[in-house]
Amino acid sequence: MAILACAQTSILRGYLNKRITIFSDSRAALLAINVPRVDSALVGECKEVLNRRASTNRVRLLWVPGHTRVKGNERADELARKGANTPMTRPESAVGLAKNVIRTGISRWTEAQLDMAWRREPKARQAHIFMRHWDRERTSYLMKLDRSALRKAIGVLTGHCRLRRHLHLLGLEKDKRCRKCEQEEETPPHILCFCSVEKGKRNQILGSYFPDSKDIESIPLGAILHFFREGGWPL
Ligand SMILES: [Zn+2]
Numbered sequence: 001m002a003i004l005a006c007a008q009t010s011i012l013r014g015y016l017n018k019r020i021t022i023f024s025d026s027r028a029a030l031l032a033i034n035v036p037r038v039d040s041a042l043v044g045e046c047k048e049v050l051n052r053r054a055s056t057n058r059v060r061l062l063w064v065p066g067h068t069r070v071k072g073n074e075r076a077d078e079l080a081r082k083g084a085n086t087p088m089t090r091p092e093s094a095v096g097l098a099k100n101v102i103r104t105g106i107s108r109w110t111e112a113q114l115d116m117a118w119r120r121e122p123k124a125r126q127a128h129i130f131m132r133h134w135d136r137e138r139t140s141y142l143m144k145l146d147r148s149a150l151r152k153a154i155g156v157l158t159g160h161c162r163l164r165r166h167l168h169l170l171g172l173e174k175d176k177r178c179r180k181c182e183q184e185e186e187t188p189p190h191i192l193c194f195c196s197v198e199k200g201k202r203n204q205i206l207g208s209y210f211p212d213s214k215d216i217e218s219i220p221l222g223a224i225l226h227f228f229r230e231g232g233w234p235l
Pocket of ligand 1: 178179180181182183184190191194195196197
């Protein structure tokens with residue numbers, strides 16, 4: 001708003017072929033003006049006026065630290081205080097935050113809500129073993145997979161896949177024990193953390209002979225799916 005007012009003042013004064021330098025202590029405002037795509041009417045208007053000024057003058061925008069006794073800056077602060085006590089002229093000036101700051105705030109709040117909802121979810125016992133928290137990276141990896149790869153990845157994380165224990169629960173398989181070691185139920189946690197037959201492959205692909213569930217949580221899903229593929233496990 002203040003930058004726009006400065007640019008408009010220079011128009012009123014009829015400056016031509018002058019060097020116009022506008023100082024601002026608002027990094028947010030300077031950044032907003034500097035981005036190529038503008039989605040704020042106020043910033044758009046400001047850019048337009050500045051560009052018009054720049055066609056007949058040399059215009060520079062400079063950042064100055066706030067509250068450091070820069071004469072013009074102190075005067076601007078004084079006017080801003082006055083402005084805060086006068087009725088609003090447009091809706092945008094009511095929120096003194098850049099759009100990206102608001103967007104980031106909303107996004108962080110949403111992620112915190114998702115995380116809390118996931119931790120409180122009493123169902124999905126196995127999914128909680130490998131996903132204790134809501135994970136932004138894992139979520140965006142999953143969102144990019146095609147239908148078939150997504151089904152397999154979800155199968156590993158939830159146990160709802162073609163491994164023996166799940167097929168046994170569905171009444172499609174008699175034996176629920178691991179087909180390779182026959183020691184425990186054939187589940188993703190068994191294969192990823194405990195199966196003695198698979199320890200060499202685990203070390204080679206996942207970086208540990210016997211990783212625990214926390215280790216698995218930090219291994220990229222792509223490597224986990226590769227490990228299952230290499231072992232010939234049906235998912
Ligand atoms: Zn096994």
